Amino acid sequence: MTAVLHQSSIFIFFAVIVMCFFQNITCFNPRLLNVSRFESDWSIAGATWYGPPNGSGSDGGACGYKSAVGRFPFSSMVSSAGPSLFKSGQGCGTCYQVKCTCNAACSQKPVTIVISDECPGCVSESAHLDMSGTAFGAMAISGKADQLRNVGVLQVQYRRTECNYPGRNHSRLSSVKFQIDVGANPYYLSTVVEYLNGDGNLASMELEEASNKNTWHQMDRLWGAVWKLNSGSELRAPFSIRMKAADCGKVLVANNVIPVGWKPGDIYWSHVNY
Template structure:
């Protein structure tokens, strides 16, 4: 699916990576919510698949993750979400377990997918929740050797549960928008450990450390792309603060963007 129209044309051509695990400073006492996948917590949803049978659904999609979907840790185990899952882009990065039982080819075992795209119409509006999964993820719900049979089933009813995101071996990182400059800074936020989705993103400049309110709110541009426009030249190094959508947990990566930052480059988080 093509990303929606947005304010910065350069964002269409650039991928930005913002990898988050535990190599960041957790600056609140809010703990991860206890997300269970016990039988009593499974909810019904619709499910379809798109793209190639063994692919990642799209080349990036409405969350702006670019060409990372087929690579670890996503490894094509991704899904577009209907409105209640995509949440106008705020649901990007959230993780779910999905399982099917109604078809003879279903294994009944859950698979974990990440919301990386939007499913805006058609069957995605027919149920309260809908997963338009990659061909790889949809086939993974099948018993051994029956993935193609399951993919031929059409629209199915599945069960799903929200779960914590886990990306072992991947540190918090930022890939800066190719169109960023001293007055405009943008990143895509990706692989946030735990909740996965984000309610707010803020930036702190080096020159703001002594201010009473040093954190500048970034705007959600589209999908998982967050941006900051400034009338004054932004002074790096930058720290980034995330607030998660599900549990209101805050995470700070101090001075993650160095004073020598360049558009299109990726910077990993500092730890302390």
């Protein structure tokens, strides 16, 4: 019986690989086997917190998420990062598990945070997380959050993890959000990209006009999680957006996500996610 089960497991594993190949999936999907691509040993970092004790740290920050950091699904569980994790903006949107074990107030249980800002002065350790008061306190034993916040610089353990956002209204279906920058116009489009599952960040982004199918314009990272396209001619909506994940390279297309009549400052939700 054991041999039969073993053979069955091997068959399922290779069936998943074959399925991924024929569906042109460009990176292995760990959810199929319930494991994380980022699961690894813990590393050491220094941790501090800023902003209100039960707040979301900065309102805005170097990633461009603005006040969204305090709302669901970020829910204030965010952190600014030193240069080694911020990576000149490419670290925006990446998710980490963080836990503390070296203080009596530590619960020793990991919490998940999202990189949402830069801490350019955090260079005293090889890695540093300047967390929101909410996220920092979440590492404490129940009722000991304020005691933990009074520690000062705390040594923590951290490791990369997959982002996995619940959908709007706490549904199971999440989707990528695009918020058009207030400076956008018919010749210049810039947008913040939020709530990316999986890697959480992008290596590249492209735009396709409805009037020019199969021609993809390369967008550039303006700063943080903000991407731009500066066109020499008027851009014709609706626009489709093609994204490439930073680490696994998986490609995702949000078809016609930015409609005709789009306006600077507007928010548009796709129907896709990693």
